[in-house]
Amino acid sequence: xxxxxxxxxxxxxxxxxxxxxxxxxxxxxxxxxxxxxxxxxxxxxxxxxxxxxxxxxxxxxxxxxxxxxxxxxxxxxxxxxxxxxxxxxxxxxxxxxxxxxxxxxxxxxxxxxxxxxxxxxxxxxxxxxxxxxxxxxxxxxxxxxxxxxxxxxxxxxxxxxxxxxxxxxxxxxxxxxxxxxxxxxxxxxxxxxxxxxxxxxxxxxxxxxxxxxxxxxxxxxxxxxxxxxxxxxxxxxxxxxxxxxxxxxxxxxxxxxxxxxxxxxxxxxxxxxxxxxxxxxxxxxxxxxxxxxxxxxxxxxxxxxxxxxxxxxxxxxxxxxxxxxxxxxxxxxxxxxxxxxxxxxxxxxxxxxxxxxxxxxxxxxxxxxxxxxxxxxxxxxxxxxxxxxxxxxxxxxxxxxxxxxxxxxxxxxxxxxxxxxxxxxxxxxxxxxxxxxxxxxxxxxxxxxxxxxxxxxxxxxx
Amino acid sequence: xxxxxxxxxxxxxxxxxxxxxxxxxxxxxxxxxxxxxxxxxxxxxxxxxxxxxxxxxxxxxxxxxxxxxxxxxxxxxxxxxxxxxxxxxxxxxxxxxxxxxxxxxxxxxxxxxxxxxxxxxxxxxxxxxxxxxxxxxxxxxxxxxxxxxxxxxxxxxxxxxxxxxxxxxxxxxxxxxxxxxxxxxxxxxxxxxxxxxxxxxxxxxxxxxxxxxxxxxxxxxxxxxxxxxxxxxxxxxxxxxxxxxxxxxxxxxxxxxxxxxxxxxxxxxxxxxxxxxxxxxxxxxxxxxxxxxxxxxxxxxxxxxxxxxxxxxxxxxxxxxxxxxxxxxxxxxxxxxxxxxxxxxxxxxxxxxxxxxxxxxxxxxxxxxxxxxxxxxxxxxxxxxxxxxxxxxxxxxxxxxxxxxxxxxxxxxxxxxxxxxxxxxxxxxxxxxxxxxxxxxxxxxxxxxxxxxxxxxxxxxxxxxxxxxxxxxxxxxxxxxxx
Numbered sequence: 038x039x040x041x042x043x044x045x046x047x048x049x050x051x052x053x054x055x056x057x058x059x060x061x062x063x064x065x066x067x068x069x070x071x072x073x074x075x076x077x078x079x080x081x082x083x084x085x086x087x088x089x090x091x092x093x094x095x096x097x098x099x100x101x102x103x104x105x106x107x108x109x110x111x112x113x114x115x116x117x118x119x120x121x122x123x124x125x126x127x128x129x130x131x132x133x134x135x136x137x138x139x140x141x142x143x144x145x146x147x148x149x150x151x152x153x154x155x156x157x158x159x160x161x162x163x164x165x166x167x168x169x170x171x172x173x174x175x176x177x178x179x180x181x182x183x184x185x186x187x188x189x190x191x192x193x194x195x196x197x198x199x200x201x202x203x204x205x206x207x208x209x210x211x212x213x214x215x216x217x218x219x220x221x222x223x224x225x226x227x228x229x230x231x232x233x234x235x236x237x238x239x240x241x242x243x244x245x246x247x248x249x250x251x252x253x254x255x256x257x258x259x260x261x262x263x264x265x266x267x268x269x270x271x272x273x274x275x276x277x278x279x280x281x282x283x284x285x286x287x288x289x290x291x292x293x294x295x296x297x298x299x300x301x302x303x304x305x306x307x308x309x310x311x312x313x314x315x316x317x318x319x320x321x322x323x324x325x326x327x328x329x330x331x332x333x334x335x336x337x338x339x340x341x342x343x344x345x346x347x348x349x350x351x352x353x354x355x356x357x358x359x360x361x362x363x364x365x366x367x368x369x370x371x372x373x374x375x376x377x378x379x380x381x382x383x384x385x386x387x388x389x390x391x392x393x394x395x396x397x398x399x400x401x402x403x404x405x406x407x408x409x410x411x412x413x414x415x416x417x418x419x420x421x422x423x424x425x426x427x428x429x430x431x432x433x434x435x436x437x438x439x440x441x442x443x444x445x446x447x448x449x450x451x452x453x454x455x456x457x458x459x460x461x462x463x464x465x466x467x468x469x470x471x472x473x474x475x476x477x478x479x480x481x482x483x484x485x486x487x488x489x490x491x492x493x494x495x496x497x498x499x
Numbered sequence: 500x501x502x503x504x505x506x507x508x509x510x511x512x513x514x515x516x517x518x519x520x521x522x523x524x525x526x527x528x529x530x531x532x533x534x535x536x537x538x539x540x541x542x543x544x545x546x547x548x549x550x551x552x553x554x555x556x557x558x559x560x561x562x563x564x565x566x567x568x569x570x571x572x573x574x575x576x577x578x579x580x581x582x583x584x585x586x587x588x589x590x591x592x593x594x595x596x597x598x599x600x601x602x603x604x605x606x607x608x609x610x611x612x613x614x615x616x617x618x619x620x621x622x623x624x625x626x627x628x629x630x631x632x633x634x635x636x637x638x639x640x641x642x643x644x645x646x647x648x649x650x651x652x653x654x655x656x657x658x659x660x661x662x663x664x665x666x667x668x669x670x671x672x673x674x675x676x677x678x679x680x681x682x683x684x685x686x687x688x689x690x691x692x693x694x695x696x697x698x699x700x701x702x703x704x705x706x707x708x709x710x711x712x713x714x715x716x717x718x719x720x721x722x723x724x725x726x727x728x729x730x731x732x733x734x735x736x737x738x739x740x741x742x743x744x745x746x747x748x749x750x751x752x753x754x755x756x757x758x759x760x761x762x763x764x765x766x767x768x769x770x771x772x773x774x775x776x777x778x779x780x781x782x783x784x785x786x787x788x789x790x791x792x793x794x795x796x797x798x799x800x801x802x803x804x805x806x807x808x809x810x811x812x813x814x815x816x817x818x819x820x821x822x823x824x825x826x827x828x829x830x831x832x833x834x835x836x837x838x839x840x841x842x843x844x845x846x847x848x849x850x851x852x853x854x855x856x857x858x859x860x861x862x863x864x865x866x867x868x869x870x871x872x873x874x875x876x877x878x879x880x881x882x883x884x885x886x887x888x889x890x891x892x893x894x895x896x897x898x899x900x901x902x903x904x905x906x907x908x909x910x911x912x913x914x915x916x917x918x919x920x921x922x923x924x925x926x927x928x929x930x931x932x933x934x935x936x937x938x939x940x941x942x943x944x945x946x947x948x949x950x951x952x953x954x955x956x957x958x959x960x961x962x963x964x965x966x967x968x969x970x971x972x973x974x975x976x977x978x979x980x981x982x
Contacts (some may be wrong), residue, residue, distance in 0.1 A: 038929060039850075047850050048846075051747075054746065055717070060746055060747050060764035067613055067836040072576075072578045083602055085587070085638065086588065086591050087591065089599065109550045111580055112554045115770065123896065126557070126960060128960075134772075138977045139977040141706040166763070175605045191813055195814060200639065201674055278531060281807060306823055308817075309820065331970040333967065333970035335962040339963070357671075361629050363665060364629040366770060367770045369773075369782070375546060378502050378538070379546045382535040418526075437610065446595065
């Protein structure tokens with residue numbers, strides 16, 4: 038090969054690089070290992086991670102995934118293919134993506150789905166940018182953001198949209214119900230110049246697990262020329278009213294729906310890869326960021342699939358593109374499509390209903406313990422906020438730490454994001470939590486609070 | 500046939516879900532769904548067979564040579580997938596307390612360190628979930644840096660005209676104006692035009708080196724000097740890092756911030772369009788602005804840094820930690836390679852590209868840039884063939900599919916007419932390279948003698964050329980039942 042090129046050594050091929058800039062040995066990179074040794078290392082690392090029973094949710098959920106899902110997904114033909122730019126050589130990925138779009142629009146009752154965004158949080162950010170482009174009657178670039186929306190999503194949205202002079206306005210929630218009310222939204226609009234608001238974000242179920250009054254809020258928003266961005270957990274949409282049906286039957290429906298697809302077949306995996314779902318009304322399709330697959334025909338009139346509406350995208354439009362996104366989360370979408378096909382509507386409904394039923398059981402058992410009470414009155418789905426008022430003065434962090442020692446990952450500490458709730462935790466159940474798991478949690482909580490009380494009274498008497 | 504067309508009412512993949520549907524009567528009626536979602540109703544076997552058969556309609560690295568320029572379609576070792584899917588990793592909830600997550604965090608911490616070393620940067624954040632998000636993070640840091648110094652007039656990002664489309668799109672997302680810098684015929688940036696373009700309005704320059712034209716930017720030091728003297732920062736687009744891994748480091752070239760595509764250089768799978776990872780690295784002065792989370796190590800072990808630790812951070816880019824499963828695969832790949840392996844990556848990727856370029860010239864193809872070393876990729880222009888035989892680069896690409904090769908990148912970079920951008924990667928043996936060059940030569944011969952073979956290609960795939968105009972005009976983006 039060197040002879041064909043006409044050089045004496047491989048090193049000669051790098052002779053255009055200035056010699057004084059050449060790298061030395063990469064000291065901080067360890068020497069290479071063979072597969073056997075790397076396997077040993079990774080097994081040791083994996084074994085260090087927690088095996089506690091998981092009652093944590095807060096945006097990522099432990100669901101059963103049929104073994105077939107990742108077996109098929111990691112076939113080399115899916116795993117090691119590129120983005121389907123050569124359509125004739127990519128009909129597998131393209132048809133699968135079209136089927137994904139079909140399933141996602143069926144689940145959300147929206148008109149159009151794209152091929153995915155990175156995750157739920159970044160898809161909310163892109164939904165906001167999309168709403169600002171789409172709502173041409175609004176000039177304010179103001180977005181109403183209830184604090185019942187996942188705090189990590191709100192932070193991510195700030196990172197991504199702040200540079201484009203878009204204002205995200207926090208809207209407080211009703212402290213009794215745990216949901217945002219129409220009165221609070223109205224107050225915010227009255228406070229803005231000309232009452233001009235571009236869009237509002239509404240999460241269902243919200244971060245507390247509570248169900249928002251989506252019909253009333255959607256209709257009010259549309260009456261006031263405000264676009265509605267729904268943030269949803271797609272699994273729950275198997276049984277809850279989907280965003281495309283929110284509000285008035287004729288003119289209603291959320292304008293954009295986003296969320297994280299993780300509950301549909303992606304393992305927890307320390308935070309990803311998951312994928313962001315993004316759907317919209319037909320009229321907004323040209324404002325949609327990311328890839329979209331369309332069905333068409335070939336020269337012989339045979340059905341086939343292609344990436345379409347590419348004039349929105351960065352590789353064509355460059356600085357005028359709807360977004361800079363190109364690579365999305367294709368492989369996770371592959372898994373999710375196979376997951377939905379295997380489960381069907383029936384499987385998703387039974388799964389979602391079990392999540393709901395288990396949460397009722399858990400909340401009932403935990404709130405029966407002295408010093409534990411439900412924070413909110415609104416109907417909750419499969420997550421709930423519990424306030425801890427143990428006489429011991431243990432913080433939520435103390436309680437969670439003690440629970441881990443008893444093999445229970447007890448929930449999410451709310452005190453950083455919602456200090457007004459005092460010592461509070463967000464607990465979650467999926468269909469994976471058995472009656473025994475729930476009993477283990479209830480017993481652990483009782484023991485932890487009792488030992489805290491004992492320690493406190495001991496300290497008092499000392 | 501769509502999965503929906505295999506559907507039969509009432510059929511399910513049971514027992515993959517709870518057998519009974521628990522009561523939902525505690526939920527107010529108006530909050531419940533009225534009709535079941537119109538998802539397919541198939542057995543597990545039907546689903547498995549359908550998606551296995553669909554997979555067989557794809558070209559992939561595991562089945563075909565895939566010399567897609569600028570995409571680095573190297574072999575994805577199976578060990579990386581296997582070990583990243585160990586139960587201890589995939590069952591870990593992202594909000595697990597750090598103390599119970601030490602095995603995973605140790606991998607992430609070491610991955611940060613290895614990336615710092617390989618790129619010559621002072622610190623790395625693994626948060627970005629793709630190259631484009633890495634670019635966003637990088638440009639947002641440049642903006643935050645200037646703002647922190649009260650230097651508010653820097654509203655412009657410079658981008659060479661050969662750059663990826665993501666560069667200008669990203670700059671606009673971060674609130675900047677974009678100014679394009681022309682490229683000379685030899686592939687280098689027009690440094691006189693650059694000198695004219697910089698000024699107190701310059702926030703930074705985004706550069707890919709080796710460039711998208713497949714050559715190393717020889718005046719990189721002079722470019723760095725011009726941009727830095729004007730008060731701007733230098734951004735490195737890591738799309739082509741594979742060409743120089745262990746040979747020269749972006750940090751040593753003078754770059755202030757980089758993103759590296761772990762799904763290119765570090766072999767995480769492309770997955771038919773992601774997930775990727777666009778880890779960002781920075782020089783010392785940009786460290787405070789890195790996106791969250793990052794992993795630190797102290798006396799108690801490894802932990803995530805939060806906004807409290809990094810008050811000047813540009814913030815979060817995702818709900819949790821980017822794409823950890825991808826990051827684990829990159830980590831495993833780097834441990835397999837080690838420091839010697841990294842250098843071999845660049846050497847053999849470069850050897851393969853230069854060999855193919857020499858072969859292309861010998862076989863009568865026109866090189867876009869002649870008389871220079873190829874990086875890990877090179878460009879053929881088919882403008883002569885297009886003029887003489889009325890065949891396009893796209894025709895060549897489609898005919899290659901018939902002959903069992905994935906097409907190179909076509910029509911990019913936009914500067915070169917009728918181009919094929921060819922990147923073999925280090926993974927391929929000489930036989931694969933020769934086979935591809937034979938195919939290309941055969942197609943050239945067909946173009947001269949019977950161009951209709953090219954116009955009609957492909958003939959051997961599941962579909963012939965598809966009607967893209969119809970796809971865009973008669974939008975059919977979701978199955979809405981059989982009508």
